[in-house]
Amino acid sequence: MKPKSIAIVGAAETTELGKIPNMSQIQLHADAALNAMADCGLGPKDIDGIACAAEWPTDLAHYLGITPSWVDGTMVGGCSFMIHLRHAAAAINEGLCTTVLITHGESGRSWVGSKAMGNNPASLAGQFEIPYGCMGPPTMFTIPVLRYMKDLGLTHEQLANVAVVQREWASKNPRATHQDLITIEDVFASKMIAYPFHILECCLVTDGGGALILTTAERAKDFPTKPVYVLGTGESVETPMISQMKDFTSSSAFKVSGKKAFNEAGISHADVDHLMIYDAFAHLPIYGLEDLGFVQPGEAGDFIWEGNTAPGGKLPMNTNGGGLSYMHSGMYGMYALQESVRQMRGIAPAQVAGAKTSVCHGVGGMFGASSTIIMTNEK
Amino acid sequence: MAINPKTLPKPTPETQHFWDGARAGKLLLQQCDNCQHIYFPPRPFCPDCASRAVTIFQASGKGRLYSYVINHRPPRWIEGHYSIAVVELDEGPRLMSNIVEVEQTPEALILDMPLDVVFDAVTDDITLVKFRPADPASRTTSGGGA
Numbered sequence: 001m002k003p004k005s006i007a008i009v010g011a012a013e014t015t016e017l018g019k020i021p022n023m024s025q026i027q028l029h030a031d032a033a034l035n036a037m038a039d040c041g042l043g044p045k046d047i048d049g050i051a052c053a054a055e056w057p058t059d060l061a062h063y064l065g066i067t068p069s070w071v072d073g074t075m076v077g078g079c080s081f082m083i084h085l086r087h088a089a090a091a092i093n094e095g096l097c098t099t100v101l102i103t104h105g106e107s108g109r110s111w112v113g114s115k116a117m118g119n120n121p122a123s124l125a126g127q128f129e130i131p132y133g134c135m136g137p138p139t140m141f142t143i144p145v146l147r148y149m150k151d152l153g154l155t156h157e158q159l160a161n162v163a164v165v166q167r168e169w170a171s172k173n174p175r176a177t178h179q180d181l182i183t184i185e186d187v188f189a190s191k192m193i194a195y196p197f198h199i200l201e202c203c204l205v206t207d208g209g210g211a212l213i214l215t216t217a218e219r220a221k222d223f224p225t226k227p228v229y230v231l232g233t234g235e236s237v238e239t240p241m242i243s244q245m246k247d248f249t250s251s252s253a254f255k256v257s258g259k260k261a262f263n264e265a266g267i268s269h270a271d272v273d274h275l276m277i278y279d280a281f282a283h284l285p286i287y288g289l290e291d292l293g294f295v296q297p298g299e300a301g302d303f304i305w306e307g308n309t310a311p312g313g314k315l316p317m318n319t320n321g322g323g324l325s326y327m328h329s330g331m332y333g334m335y336a337l338q339e340s341v342r343q344m345r346g347i348a349p350a351q352v353a354g355a356k357t358s359v360c361h362g363v364g365g366m367f368g369a370s371s372t373i374i375m376t377n378e379k
Numbered sequence: 380m381a382i383n384p385k386t387l388p389k390p391t392p393e394t395q396h397f398w399d400g401a402r403a404g405k406l407l408l409q410q411c412d413n414c415q416h417i418y419f420p421p422r423p424f425c426p427d428c429a430s431r432a433v434t435i436f437q438a439s440g441k442g443r444l445y446s447y448v449i450n451h452r453p454p455r456w457i458e459g460h461y462s463i464a465v466v467e468l469d470e471g472p473r474l475m476s477n478i479v480e481v482e483q484t485p486e487a488l489i490l491d492m493p494l495d496v497v498f499d500a501v502t503d504d505i506t507l508v509k510f511r512p513a514d515p516a517s518r519t520t521s522g523g524g525a
Contacts, residue, residue: 119386124420127388129475131507132463133380139450139463147446147465150490194463195449195485243465243475244420248446 003265004379006089007220007227010040010213011341014105017327018177020207024113026055026063028105028209033064036211040223042099047213049097051084052104053331054115060103070097076237077364078278078331081212082371085337086233088214098215105209106329112207125241137280138202139194141366144248145283146196151249154286156196158301160187162282163200163324165310170321172311172350177204178325201282203328210334212341217379228344231357232265232374234258242366251363253370254291258361261372262293269294273355274343275315276336278362279322285309288361289317292372316352319343333362337373344377380477381456382501394421396435401506406438406496408470419472440496442468442510449483462488466510480511480518492517 012035014028023031029052037043049070050057057071070091074083081104088100107114120126134140148154164184170176182200190200220227234257239245246252277288289300294315309317320326320339327335340358342348360373390398400407410417411425412432424431447464460483467473479497481487493513500506512518
């Protein structure tokens with residue numbers, strides 16, 4: 001896409017986050033969408049493009065009273081919303097629509113009106129992975145890590161430290177699920193989920209949602225909100241089977257997506273003021289820092305240990321507290337995007353002073369998919 | 380290890396040979412006749428060069444422990460903690476499995492330890508491919524998600 005041709009003018013999360021048993025999944029989408037429309041002063045008749053995952057765009061368009069001329073239901077897991085944003089930017093530039101609403105809502109904890117994904121025993125994963133006692137992401141997403149630890153020297157302490165640092169950020173965020181500071185010893189003493197992962201190294205399970213509204217950069221100046229420009233975008237997929245990931249120490253989808261986004265944006269890593277790396281589990285920021293090229297393979301554990309991504313560090317990362325401490329409804333990508341937008345607007349609870357460029361990197365389906373969005377607040 | 384009927388593999392026309400092989404005590408892989416690429420999981424064409432000329436052959440059944448987790452939250456139909464492991468076969472491909480006849484602990488499950496295939500007939504139709512330590516001295520009769 002053309003850098004800075006598209007702007008995010010509306011952005012909001014659901015009114016509540018965490019435990020929302022009085023709202024169905026589609027209403028979580030709607031609650032976030034209504035908040036985002038109010039944020040930028042638009043109504044459903046002003047929206048002519050819609051994208052969402054987990055619910056069908058058909059359901060959302062009808063529910064919200066939107067008549068779209070552009071629709072995207074790409075569903076590749078938790079980074080789907082970043083991919084929607086990328087596709088929406090291209091669609092607006094192509095003239096397919098002018099104003100796109102991207103919604104997310106997930107009753108991940110209360111399970112009100114949500115659809116179980118279900119196992120397909122005839123799929124390749126259903127035949128060759130699930131029968132071995134795989135019990136969802138905690139027992140699958142985590143499998144490559146022991147290989148990474150042996151090949152590249154990451155320690156259990158460095159893995160636990162990812163959760164410790166993110167809690168430092170969460171302690172500054174009144175909306176974070178967990179705000180109390182923790183130590184590496186606390187992580188080791190917490191319940192073992194799937195060795196080597198303790199519960200404090202696994203994401204939260206919550207309800208929530210978020211929505212974004214995009215239009216042309218030219219129109220953006222007519223809105224009450226501070227425009228956040230889309231600078232670069234990337235996406236890729238690798239495999240639905242964690243056992244078939246080519247390299248257990250690196251994600252092909254991360255690398256392809258990240259490289260594309262940086263090339264499009266025309267920036268170097270030194271230009272990045274703020275970073276979000278989707279953290280469903282503690283190892284993901286480590287893979288992300290390396291595959292996006294911020295550090296060399298095997299260096300990310302030390303990089304985080306030295307405080308570079310912590311409050312006061314040179315590369316503030318996951319400043320909302322992340323999926324480990326802020327919230328995680330199942331598909332976290334929308335919340336990472338929301339934090340990047342807040343940082344670019346200058347209104348984040350743990351605001352990075354003077355931040356002008358934010359990289360927001362997502363994962364979907366256990367290293368299966370990836371997307372990267374780079375934003376800036378400078379026209 | 381007990382299996383939930385809902386997670387029993389459902390063979391398709393493209394994978395039936397693999398399951399027939401496993402039931403007969405053979406681990407079957409495929410090799411491309413055009414580019415010699417050996418691959419898994421099964422499909423009737425080469426994922427490297429797209430040739431439909433592929434040959435099914437019996438693998439050695441030997442490999443090494445590539446990576447794993449130990450599930451500490453077993454479902455009600457499985458007793459005790461158990462490993463979910465990726466095995467790298469001597470022929471190259473990797474596959475998901477369980478490591479049996481060994482304690483399900485980090486101390487006993489050593490990365491790169493040599494493994495041999497074993498066949499676990501979970502129903503009359505379905506036999507799962509599993510692995511045990513190649514060194515008999517490393518095996519136990521009890522442990523092991525067996």
